[in-house]
Amino acid sequence: MKNTVTLTLTLTIIAAISAVSVSYVNQITAEPIRQQQIQREQSALAAVLPAGDSTYTDTLRRPADTLPFWVSYEQGIIQGYALKATTAKGYSSTIDYLIGLDAAGNIHGLSILSQGETPGLGARITEIASDITLWGRIFKGHTVDTGAEPWFCRQFSGLQPEQAISINKTIGEWPDLDSAGKVALQRSNEITAVSGATITTRTVKKSIETDIADALGAIERKIDDK
Amino acid sequence: MISNIPKELKRGVITENPIFVLALGLCPALGVSSSVVNGLGMGLATTFVLIASNLIIAMIKKAIPAQVRIPSFIIVIATFVTIVQMVMKAYLPGLNDQLGIFIPLIVVNCLILGRAEAYASQHSPINSVIDGFAMGIGFTAGLLILSTIREVLGANQFLGLTLIPGVEPISIFTLAPGGFLTIGFVIAGLNYLKIKKERT
Numbered sequence: 001m002k003n004t005v006t007l008t009l010t011l012t013i014i015a016a017i018s019a020v021s022v023s024y025v026n027q028i029t030a031e032p033i034r035q036q037q038i039q040r041e042q043s044a045l046a047a048v049l050p051a052g053d054s055t056y057t058d059t060l061r062r063p064a065d066t067l068p069f070w071v072s073y074e075q076g077i078i079q080g081y082a083l084k085a086t087t088a089k090g091y092s093s094t095i096d097y098l099i100g101l102d103a104a105g106n107i108h109g110l111s112i113l114s115q116g117e118t119p120g121l122g123a124r125i126t127e128i129a130s131d132i133t134l135w136g137r138i139f140k141g142h143t144v145d146t147g148a149e150p151w152f153c154r155q156f157s158g159l160q161p162e163q164a165i166s167i168n169k170t171i172g173e174w175p176d177l178d179s180a181g182k183v184a185l186q187r188s189n190e191i192t193a194v195s196g197a198t199i200t201t202r203t204v205k206k207s208i209e210t211d212i213a214d215a216l217g218a219i220e221r222k223i224d225d226k
Numbered sequence: 227m228i229s230n231i232p233k234e235l236k237r238g239v240i241t242e243n244p245i246f247v248l249a250l251g252l253c254p255a256l257g258v259s260s261s262v263v264n265g266l267g268m269g270l271a272t273t274f275v276l277i278a279s280n281l282i283i284a285m286i287k288k289a290i291p292a293q294v295r296i297p298s299f300i301i302v303i304a305t306f307v308t309i310v311q312m313v314m315k316a317y318l319p320g321l322n323d324q325l326g327i328f329i330p331l332i333v334v335n336c337l338i339l340g341r342a343e344a345y346a347s348q349h350s351p352i353n354s355v356i357d358g359f360a361m362g363i364g365f366t367a368g369l370l371i372l373s374t375i376r377e378v379l380g381a382n383q384f385l386g387l388t389l390i391p392g393v394e395p396i397s398i399f400t401l402a403p404g405g406f407l408t409i410g411f412v413i414a415g416l417n418y419l420k421i422k423k424e425r426t
Contacts, residue, residue, distance in 0.1 A: 005296050014290075014298050018305040025309045032316035040319075123396070134387040 048100030048109030050080030086205035091122045091199045111151040122200030125152040129175035151175045158186045161212040238360025244337045245368035251337035256405040266372030267325045273362025275303040280358035283342045307333045351405045
């Protein structure tokens, strides 16, 4: 009996000390973590939302999902929109993204917020194209551009989500095209896929085509009402 | 013991390497070793937790009855990992983005519980710290070997920079099967060297 009491007491004391220290550290770090989260959202937003002097934010409630959105104004005139949406299941995960549209409804920017696709294949939608080699870095002093945007997201700029976006599989990946090729793709509302990751590419494209067009109309009605 | 640090390091890195000899902590080792940066980060985080948990457990070992030692060790380890995770999220966001999902895995890394049970619960705090350090460095070294092989072969990169432009890498090495293949071949190679050395 005494043995049981000793065992229980020891374990309880250890657990209590653990709980106190964890909650203390939690209290100290809660604010910096919140700041990180806000900063991350702000920088993602700044990358996709057209610039303006004021931003209005709200959420769009639809039967299937809830979409946070932002509207950017310059002197009271709408400059553009941004929406946070989630795709249907891709190859192995749903993909959260932030998409920015200009006042005409064309895509201004795309930012993948989270995804769990296959590394080396679908996960390359967040890959930053770089032809800096190890030797170039060591011997020639080439530096990596750490602020660059993933090429998969960049190629969506200027496309119209309200029309069908098609995937061009014959000309290779976007970073390997010359500027004439990129302009041609944009004019025909096309994107290139990540090679070997058709499902992931298609999932993102489909979500933008179906969700965004509807959402934009609903957002415009919502802000007209207010 | 303190003067024997080089000997302890040799034990931790070579003769009793956690990954290749003791075969502890293989799950996080395989998961994280797809790139050198990840491997290095995970190795250092594990080393820190290992040293801290060995120290605490060596200090309180007399107060813990033998029958509840495993749950007690686990509570201590989990507490430290939780603290490391919160501190990383708050003050090292870049590292957190790379390693965030792996840090909770340190709790179930058999290496930490293994050293607590096999060493820290029976030796002095100073010796336990040195053991934790040696084992942690050995774990990190093992991770570096694995992740170098896997990143070079599987992604044609080292530290995120391309090696030979235009060459298509053998992607399977960055995925799970490649991880198993790599670790199998490295263990086989090390065993071969060990047997050859024993024969001479």
